Amino acid sequence: MPPYDPSAFPPFAVTVDLVVLTVRRDALCALAVQRGEPPFQGRWALPGGFVRPDEDLAAAAARELVEETGLCAHEPDAPAQDNGAHLEQLATYGDPERDPRMRVVSVAHLALAPDLPARRAGGDAHSARWAPVEALLNQTGFGREGEPAAPLAFDHAKILADGVERARSKIEYSSLATAFCPPEFTVGELRRVYEAVWGVVLDPRNFHRKVTGTPGFLVPTGGTTTRQGGRPAQLFRAGGATLLNPPMLRPEV
Amino acid sequence: MPPYDPSAFPPFAVTVDLVVLTVRRDALCALAVQRGEPPFQGRWALPGGFVRPDEDLAAAAARELVEETGLCAHEPDAPAQDNGAHLEQLATYGDPERDPRMRVVSVAHLALAPDLPARRAGGDAHSARWAPVEALLNQTGFGREGEPAAPLAFDHAKILADGVERARSKIEYSSLATAFCPPEFTVGELRRVYEAVWGVVLDPRNFHRKVTGTPGFLVPTGGTTTRQGGRPAQLFRAGGATLLNPPMLRPEV
């Protein structure tokens, strides 16, 4: 272990990058911003920024999240009961070549948020937008106007893929899928979250039996809603349970 | 996003710290080193060191692992078939106060290794040693000579606890427990790994049925051994499967 000497270690920049996921129109979407300067000028990237001198990593991620979305963050252990988003550390990316300007180590964070009725309440309104993760990850095969036409900047495609995979696996064994839902939601809305994140179709009857039979997962509020059409559905809030045992099972292939 | 300017971002040091776990004498043990200089001089800590200017984070972790143990590392997706250890990124710790000297962001990695017949083959033979994680995490209640008598330096107790928890949960749904075993091992040896890591007692018959019935988990080598006493047991190697589905179930409480 080298002795302590401020000039003995190489200079690193430390940033946080955010994978902010939501479910919009039955598709898993991520927040992307358009870069205004080189490198990768004009390309889409994940939101992020430098960690400040006296700022914890989680605080930096929460600050960036507020700046980009107006959402305030939960810590990972707290159930997403109010309007805030779930925020957790994802992984750290430090390839020496990942930023052509200098050595940048980025601590990526994963945020899960409900689809915001009011978009980007605060912050500098630069060109941030939601895009389906399919479009962001497959630079081919998306023809809709305004969609990103090139791969994400830096190694952000890898970061996004890791974040999506984390979300996909974490909703299996935790109640985290409720972070994608508004404070009150129906079983069907929760099921559509699972279907969008996993990209599968689930049996409504078995899903209903499973989530209502798992203690602490859902708490009925007493109200009902018919916003999805059809027969009115019970409204629920997220219960106190964070770990689901036994877990939700993701269908094969 | 601030413009690029080398003087515009605060100086960070970036290190890697290692949680190296093994199973020795039916106990989960971690590698600890004794600090030779302040701060925390004389206290035990996790092995680690600075990331070099042109070194990837995983490469830095692998280098530290070789220096401390002589083990070479696998990437996370490769099954631990030869003598190398499993190595994966754990989490990043960047509290501004975590190192009193300066701002240090540490990317912790988790390594799982078989109990080494030959200890610390290479590297600087400073005072590195295995200690049961119970002793390292509970600064009270361990009276054996040579055991650490004070909490780990810095935030290393938190890092170690996170690493242990990662290992405990990951052997549930992956074949990672084989990383604690030598290249050839018996079902009973694998069971004792689970028992040591989880701190539980498992039914040998149900365990045997489970692991031999999971396709791709274990591959019989044809040999047998009697090194555990009793009836000779079949020898196995780790199979190609990395994810166990359905997972091993950790007994309640």
Next chain:
DNA sequence: GATCATAGTCGTCTTCCTGACGATAAACAT
């Protein structure tokens, strides 16, 4: 107003997995 489409909710049945535990097998120790 009757009918239809849509979505939600309750049950049933079969299959698979697990935990509990009896029984047998093959080595070594005395």
Next chain:
DNA sequence: ATGTTTATCGTCAGGAAGACGACTATGATC
């Protein structure tokens, strides 16, 4: 020979999940 230890096979009951039938309560359409 007998006991001890560890390994391995088998049986049985209970729980969870997939497949799917049936019924309910809305709004939309004719």
